[in-house]
Structures are given as C-alpha cells and as structure tokens.
Amino acid sequence: MNALEVKNLKVIFPTEMGIVRAVEGIDIEIEQGKCAAIVGESGCGKSVTSLAVMKLLSTPPAIVRVDKLELGGTDIKGLTDKQMQKVRGKDVAMIFQDALTALNPVMQVGKQIDEIFLAHNLSDGENGKTGRVNRKKEAKRRTIEALKLVGISDAELRYKAYPHQLSGGMRQRVLIAMAFACNPNLIIADEPTTALDVTIQAQVLDVLKDLQRKRNTSLMLITHDLSIVMNMADEIYVMYCGKIVERGTTREIFKDPLHPYTMGLLGSIARIGDAKSRFVQIPSSLPSPIHKPSGCYFHPRCQYAGERCKTEMPPLEKLEGGRCVRCWNYKEIKNGKNG
Amino acid sequence: MKASYVIKRILLTIFIFLVVITLCFFIPRIGVSDPASRYYPAQTAGMSDEEYEYIKEQIRIQYGLNGSTFQQYINYMADLFTGDLGTSYQTGSPKVIDCIAECLPWTLVLSVSNLLISLVIGILIGTMAAWKRGRWQDKLLLNASTITTALPAFFIALILSFYLGFEWEIFPAYTDQNMTANFDWSWQAISTVMYNAALPVFAMVIGGIVSYAQSTRNSVIAVSGDDFILTAKAKGLSNNKVIYGHTLRNAMLPIVTQFGMNVSGLIGGSVVIEQIFNWNGMGTLFLTANSNNDYPLMMGIMIFMSAFALVANLLTDFVYSLLDPRVTLGERR
C-alpha cells in the first residue's frame, strides 16, 4: 500500500496575463515509510504540488484537476473541505519553509500545537475525562511531549514562548513537532531547511530523519537542494516546468543521471573529494510559466538539444526498476558520456 | 514589557504634555499686545489717565492678565499643578473645570455612540467585504468609501437635518435645550437624549462605518495571505477556528491602532456637527470661548482635549503591547 498516490495532477492559475500552467500532469507514488524527494528550481511547481496534495489550493486562484489522489489507500479526491479538515494534520501534515512566517506571531507556540490535538479530538483524557479543561490539560501535556521529542530543551518554558522569541532552528523544530503531533501517515516538508544556517540545517534534518524512521512515516521532501536529498530520500523526482523529467532511486539518480537537467543539478553541488575544477551550470533561467517553449521545455537550456526536441515533448519513458526519464536523447547522451 | 520602557514612555508623555500646555498658552496670544483690552470700558470724560490706567489694571487683575506674558504663564502653570484650570470670563465667572464638566458628557454621548456603532458595524461589513473579495459587495464598499470620504460629515448632517428634520419632521433638527438642563436619569430623559442625538450620530456614523470597514477589509485580506493561515489550515482546523482564532485575531491589530486614534480625538471631533444641531457639547463651548476671547476657557478645553488624547494614546499602546507580543510598550510610537 502506498502512503501517497497521485495520478495526473494538473494545476493552473488563470491570470490577466494568461494561464499559468503550474503543474502539468504529474504522477507520484510514495511507499509507506519511505521518503520521496521532489527536486527542482524554484518556480517549477514543487510547492504547488504539495499544496494540491493537501487540497489547500483554493479556486480561485487555482484550478486543480487530478485523476487519482489517495492517501494510505483512501481516496481523498472527492472529499469536501469539511471532510478534508479531518484528514489534514491527522493523516497528512505539512512542514513549511519559513517557520517565522508559518507560525502565528501573536500566539504562544505551545498553544499552536495544542490546536491540532484539540481539533482532532486526540486530547480526550485516557481516564475518560472529557471536560473542556481536561482536554486542554491533556493537549498541553502532549504538546510538551511532542516538543521534547524534537529535541527542544525546557519544553515547558518554550511552550509559552512566542515565535519571535525562538531561534530559527528552534522554530523549525516546533513546526516538525507540529507535523508529527498526530502521527500522520505522510508528512510533506516544503523546503524545510532553506531558511536556516547550514549547521542548524543538519541538526533539523537529523531530527526529521530520525523521527521519520522511528515512526515509519512517509515523507515527501520538497527541495531545490540536492545535497539534502542524498541522505534523506529513497526516491527522487526531478521536476522541471511543471513536469517530471526524471524519476529514480537516490542511488540511481546520483550515480547515473539520465536527463541533462538532472546532470546540471548534480553538476552544481560540491562534494568532498570532488576533483572537478569548476561547477557545471545550467545556462539561462526557467522559462515563464505562461509562455513555455514548444517541444521539450528544457530544450532552450539543453546542450544536447536536437531538432526533435524543439518541436515534440518527449514522453516520460519507463525503464526497468521504476526508473523514468523524459528525454529523446538520453541513450545517446549516456553513450556519448561513456564513450 | 520592561519597567524601563514604561517609565520612559510616561516621562515622554509628561514632556509632550508640558509642550502642549505651553503652545496652548502662547498661540492664542500671538500678536495680541494686551488681551484684556476688549474688556476695558471707554475712557469717560473727566477721567484722568492715571485713573483710567488704574481701572485697566484692575480689569487685568480681574481676568488674570496682569504682569508680563511670561509672568502670566508661570502663574497659569502654577495654578495648573494644583489642578486649577482658572476661571472663565463668562458672566458669573464659572470655573473652567465646571464648564467642561457640564459639556463633556453631552459630547461623549455623541462621540462614544458614534465610535462604538462605527466600530461594530464597520468590522462586520469589512470582514464580509474581505470574504467576498472582488465581488460586488467588495466593490460597493470601495465605492462607498470614496464617496463618503468625499462627503464631509457636516454636509451629510445638513442634508439629514433638512429632510429628516425639517421636511419630514421625523427627528428634531435642533436639540431641545431643556434636555441638557433638566436631565435626571429618568427613562423619559434618556429617551429624549436618544431622540435628539439620532441625527447627529447618524451624520457622523456614516463616514466612521465606512472607514472601519475599509481598513478591516484591507487588514483581513493582508493577513489571510500570510503563511501562518496556511499552517492553521494544514493543521486541520475548522474554518471558524482559522477565521476567528488566527485571521481576525491578527487583522484586528491595525484596527486597535485606528480605534485608539479615534478615541484620542473623541472630544474635539464633533465641533461642526454640534454647531449644526445646536448641541451643547465641548465643540459649542469652545466656539463660544473662541469668539469671546475667553482665554482660560479656550486653554482649558484644549489642554483637557490634549490630556485626554495623551492618556488615550498611552492606553492604546498598552493594549497593543498586550495583543502583540512582538511589540513592547516603549517601542511602538
């Protein structure tokens, strides 16, 4: 059973300037307990994908269509917003990028975690006491437990802190505690460490990974930073301009990237012991989401682009072992590199 | 909130108050060499200049206008510290503080009811407009706000008193003067006040409602685009929880500031309206004092208004720092 199964997800944003095609039919499958990373430049539709999975995109401004949207085997495609409220936070939770803006600035962080327990009726006392006061007490007890779990010392004290009084790493830990609060099947982490220093980044990722392994939670990690992905993810989806251009296990992608875009992404990270003298960079920038190029979206930036790439979009070709790639010339490129 | 902030803030308030008193004392005296001159009797024939000087001096002493301007200023300040605002030049020489005490409640009747009605209805309408963002309800509010801001309250008041007061005779166009004189807290008296206050409050409330609605709308829209609202939704909170617990809670912060500003202008805000409806409030009192060159009364009213505004600002800051933990009392100014 898959923790998440998305088939043919499409999201558009109609604007005055034209229709923004943010996500153009992507499929994602995440096995229970595994971590899948969605990697791509900013603006490629990663975050929109995550919000669409949570059904947090509203109409307007977005229009979402999807063939299949299943969480842990249950279909959530047809759920109304009311029904979704019971799912969000409990079965699927989200960690946002910037913890400072993602936390309500005028509310104590502990109270903000309490809300989850209260909303999902998880704080009904074990001894059968269900009064309002008891529920709140129980929620607080659980919140402090959750805060301790993510490595926050003095959890009782931090419970009463306001977001601006905490450090960046601490805030991100609060968000993680919030996400794991109800022990959900799936956690979507949208660039969880981008706003942090590298050292803090590592700590926060450790906490995240640790909890994920311990609880056997599935994780959908959204990032532009391949170096994070290496240690965290089991599977990688590379996204470009709203389409998936390559999919494979972490090992496969890092050892043997097939799509020129993936190669470019890998070429721009530094590794210890790397002999390369300079970084390979992808020229130019992401095309406008309203006027995407014809043919393969990547062809204007691709050094291997041929005539066919300019007119026809390549299919997402399935290779052995679940590997997929969307490129006309991947075989030639591979052979050329080896030969 | 640190104690040092509070002390700093209070000291600053006192300093501003002293400056305000000084301004209120000197501005009315700009370019007036002898403010008491209008009270001098004509020099009758057969009166020597010395005698006349003596009479003038007596009048100056009577009105507290003897000595140099600076001397008067020192005297005034000294009196003020003992809580004495001086004596009005009106017939019967009432104490300034009594004049204010007499008129203040009537102004408050108008302005407090105006403020509360504006606040409540404005927030309701503004929230609704934010909800229906971009639809006709929202556009209606936007147009109404430009139109009512362009319509001065006194013009609305004139139109209201013309139609509702004179033509259709639904509400009194002029205030019943017996109302203030014979007020005795009976149900009868209270209903008379409400009946008389209807038109002035109506005239003031239109602009107030629209202005609160507009700022509530903008604030709610700005807040509902914030990330933490998304977090709240991702937590699975119900819509009501999201709106009341997070959106409105944060959107009310600028409204508190606006409310505080309106409170600080509570007493001086209805001068023209009071004039139109012949309402015996602070505005009318001030206009009378101004036309009589009644210095103690003028200064007293202005100082009282300023003190009220200062206290209101202090309270607003205090309330704000309670509502927004990011702000400490001394910081927000």
Added chain:
Amino acid sequence: MKVLKNVGLFCWRFLCGVGRFFKKLWQHKQGRVGLIIVAFLAVLAIFAPLIAPYDPYDVTQRAEKGLTPSWEHLLGTSITTGQDIFSMLIYGTRSSLSIGLITGVVIAVLGSLLGIAAGYLGGWVDTLIMRVVDVLLVIPSLPLVIVMTNVLGTSYAVIVLVFAAFGWTGLARVVRSQVILIKNANYVKAAELVGASKWYIMWRHILPAVSNLLIMSTALTSAGIMVAEAGLSFLGLGNPTAISWGKMLADAQSGGAMLFGHWWSILAPGIGIFLSVYSFMRIGLALEEILNPKMRKGSSMVKVFKHLNNTYLDEVFASMDEASRLKGEYAGDALPEEVKTETLALETYAPLTGGVPEVVPAEEIAIELPAAEIAAENAENEAGAPPAESAAPAEESAPAQTRGGRHRRSKKPGKPRVETKDGGDK
C-alpha cells in the same frame, strides 16, 4: 552653454515624465474619472468670470434675496445676500481648488523635507522632528486651527499656513519610515561604500523613491484640506470676503434655507465640495493602485475567472496531457480512458498562497516620472531592490490612515523596526 543644455535636458525629461505620468493615469479607469472632473473644475475656476452669468462680488448685481430657481437665476439667489447661487457655485471653485492644491503642495514639500531629514540624518534631528510630530498629533487640530485663524486673521495665506502647519505630520512619518527602509537597503549601503556623498544619495536614491509617494499623498491631502477648508468656512472662520462653498452652506443654514425648503441652496455647494474632493481622491487612489500593483490583483482575479468556461478549461487541461503533446506517439502507459477529471471544489475564502509565480512585467510596476526613472535605472544597475519597493508603503496613505500600520515582524532581530505595512515582496 553646457549648463544651459543640462537645464534644457532636465526640463525636457521632466516634461516627458509628466506626460507619461498623465498617460498612465489616463489609462487607469478610476484615474480618468478623477482627471476629467479636475479638468472640468479647473476650467470653471479659471474662466469663472466668463462662465458665471453674474459677478457675485459685484454688489450692484445682487437680486432679491431668496429667489427660487428660474431661468434668470438657475439655482435661485442666496437668502442672506441675494447673490446668484449658480454664479457663486462657479466662483467657489476658485477658493476650494486653490487652497486645496496650494496647501497640498506645501504639505508635500514640508512633509517630505522633514521626513527625509528625520529618516536620513537620524540622531537628534530625528528625535526633534518626531517629538514635534508627537506634540502636533496630540493637540486637537481643529480647535487649534480655529484659534490660529482667530489670532492671525483669515486671509488665504494664513489658512494655507495653518493647514500646512498641522497637515505635514502624517506624510513626514510615512516618508521617514520609507527613507529608513531605503537607507538600510543594500544598494544604498553599496553607494555609501564607494564613497557617494550624503547629498548624492539623497538626490539619486532617496528623493526618487519618495517622489511617487509624494504625488499620491499630495492628491489625497489636497482632498482632505478641501474638506477641512469647507468646514472652517462653514463655521464662519474662513476668509469672509471670498466666496467659498463652506460659507455658502453656512449662509444657507443661518438664513433659514431649511425652514423655507430651499434645498438647492444646500445641495449645490455640497455637490461642489463633493465633486472636488471626490476627484482628487480618485486620482490619489488611482495612483496608489498604479504604484502598488498588488492591490489590483485580487479584484481582477474574479474577473478572470468569470471569463473562463468549462470547455475552454477542458481544452487547457487536455493540452497538458502527454498524448496531445505527442500527437499519438506516446510510448509509456496509456492514459486512462475518459477519466472523469473534476475540479476540486475548495473553499473560496482560502488565500492566494505561495507557489504562484509572480508575473508582473517590470514596466507595470512603476510609473515613470523623471526622478523615478533614475531610481529604476539605479535599482536595476545595482541589482538592488526593484522600483516596486518604492510603492510598498504607499498603502499607508490610504484614506483610512491607520497609524503605524500593521506591524511586520522584522526579519532580522535587533534591526530597528520600521513602521510599514506589508506591501513589499515576500
């Protein structure tokens, strides 16, 4: 010669900028309404003696008091003096427009100078100016204005002076916070590092960024001053010799227009006040929207959605399918046949959330003014903030001025908090 050439060039660029500015305003629907009304009122004011059938200042041209409207006197005559109301209405444009505009400009100059000085120089200058602002905010302004006109007389100059003396505080605060924002921007820091003088930075970076704000606030303060002036002359404290709408209202009221049912003598000046204030506000708000494209996005969204029908949407979505892109050459999994795709019906109240690419073309963001042009160039060259930044706190001067605005948590703790609404880019 070179100086002359430079001056000429500057004038030419200034004129071009003004032209473009009016073009932008004209293209804005609301702004056009405002412009037309202002132009109409300006024509009335300038050619008042030619348009008005009578000269209301001429005592010999007075008719019987309190006449009802007729062909001879379109709006009747005044109850107290017998002047022709229609002519007074036209002449009244002069005082209202001139006081509003002149005071608006004076306030713009005063407010921006003091605001820039406070924000840029900081230190004791800032403290002093802000203390003065504190004092002026506390003193009840209308009573003090009344006292001052009582003392100084009621000539136009005094009225302008008094209004300006109390009107600059709001603008100065906004300008100050804007200047502090710019002062701490990296491109200004960079300019300081390479040795640019204070005056250079003020002239090249700060003034251009503030100028947009100034034009907008001038329109809005002018509107406010017109209301205040009408109120003052309604109280009988305006210029007693001039004809103004506020005084016409006062005369009508004291003359008993209410009792006699002379609604025209109340309505006519009221509409005059309304039109002039309304048109200036329209222009001010239009400028605000032009300067701050974020504000207009929300309302247009519904419009966009109205034009979308399902068949069109189906086409859009179908065009994103693998199959249609490939023209039948699809090699992977076949698409499920006729999958019923549904739009996820979600709560409409949810906000526009992250992930939507910002697609505002650069030229949409700022209106070009001569000074603003330089700012835009600078910002681009030095890869600093885009010109849109200058529009950020523009919201502050909205008619419903909330002091201080919503408090933004400052991104870096320890940095001075600047009072601005969230208008910038996130």
